Amino acid sequence: MLQIGPHLIHSPLVLAPMAGVADLPFRRLCRRFGAGMAASEMLTADTRQWASQKSRFRLPVRDEAEPRVVQIAGAEPQQLAEAAQRSADLGAQIIDINMGCPAKKVCKRAAGSALLREEALVAEILQTVVKAVTIPVTLKIRTGWDTQSRNALIIARLAEDAGIQALAIHGRTRACLFRGAAEYDTIAEVVAGVSIPVIANGDITSPQQAQAVLAYTGAAALMIGRAAQGQPWLFRQINNFLRGEPQFVPTRLEITALILEHLGALHAYYGEELGLRIARKHVGWYLDNLGFQRSHRKAFNHLLDTAQQLEFIGELLLTTNNNNQGIAA
Numbered sequence: 001m002l003q004i005g006p007h008l009i010h011s012p013l014v015l016a017p018m019a020g021v022a023d024l025p026f027r028r029l030c031r032r033f034g035a036g037m038a039a040s041e042m043l044t045a046d047t048r049q050w051a052s053q054k055s056r057f058r059l060p061v062r063d064e065a066e067p068r069v070v071q072i073a074g075a076e077p078q079q080l081a082e083a084a085q086r087s088a089d090l091g092a093q094i095i096d097i098n099m100g101c102p103a104k105k106v107c108k109r110a111a112g113s114a115l116l117r118e119e120a121l122v123a124e125i126l127q128t129v130v131k132a133v134t135i136p137v138t139l140k141i142r143t144g145w146d147t148q149s150r151n152a153l154i155i156a157r158l159a160e161d162a163g164i165q166a167l168a169i170h171g172r173t174r175a176c177l178f179r180g181a182a183e184y185d186t187i188a189e190v191v192a193g194v195s196i197p198v199i200a201n202g203d204i205t206s207p208q209q210a211q212a213v214l215a216y217t218g219a220a221a222l223m224i225g226r227a228a229q230g231q232p233w234l235f236r237q238i239n240n241f242l243r244g245e246p247q248f249v250p251t252r253l254e255i256t257a258l259i260l261e262h263l264g265a266l267h268a269y270y271g272e273e274l275g276l277r278i279a280r281k282h283v284g285w286y287l288d289n290l291g292f293q294r295s296h297r298k299a300f301n302h303l304l305d306t307a308q309q310l311e312f313i314g315e316l317l318l319t320t321n322n323n324n325q326g327i328a329a
């Protein structure tokens, strides 16, 4: 069982931090379907920006299921330490440091995965943040900067020495961005080379693959990102498969109720204007997974108030028989 500091995580599956996707409403759904942990979307370590609308929605809230994980990104040890302290004060129970993000905006400031090239700075950041807080600190990385410099094992050892309590590894280098397939050899090497729990990440999309990646890498847990978009029930499907329990196949009625609940939660969390926009993204994924045509997605995107969005989904899902495509894992 995955243990991070005092937190026993009862599922080997965690939701990946995803800016613009893994917000509080989505994390709640994934936790309900069996994700054992779900990190917040990346929060800048520059606390002067926390009053911005973007950051406010990413701050910890105390009524989220435990353990509450806040992910921070930055490049300056003191700034990251202060952000970690402030997050803990606001209710975070685990601080996750992002050294896996390849986004240009983040790398330009030598944060995210750009840090992987600067091992001394990585060590300084990790030591400073771990010392600054009393709650566990975890780290998320890629396998390296590029395929010639896959230094995940070096970084993992630095992390272990600094007191990092778990390490998530996305099986791609920074240079890979999201191209090609994730590789799990480097992850397996890291699992063998450190004694802290390692969480394997990248391209895990089905129960069978989840089982294969766990077996191949020996990782303590798996982190799932894009595959959960539009099907948060994937966590239950994978957990059931791993435990040898019957396959979980949600009915059309259950899915409809879930999407309506998700929309309601987005509208309430973000307010009408922003909630409407963010709902479009999630509904697009749900409809894709359910095998609906793009025209339905387009029609949904033209709706201009929350009541219309709810009505549209209710009618479309309960009156259209498209054979429930995409529901079964």
Ligand SMILES: Cc1cc2nc3c(=O)[nH]c(=O)nc-3n(C[C@H](O)[C@H](O)[C@H](O)COP(=O)(O)O)c2cc1C
Binding pocket: 016, 017, 018, 019, 020, 021, 041, 042, 071, 098, 099, 100, 101, 140, 170, 201, 202, 203, 204, 223, 224, 225, 226, 227
């Ligand atoms: C839309 C999107 C946003 C992401 N945002 C973050 C982020 O804020 N922090 C982070 O560490 N990784 C972020 N990632 C990377 C994911 O956490 C994960 O490592 C990656 O998607 C690979 O896992 P997957 O194949 O299961 O999606 C993001 C990925 C996507 C697709």
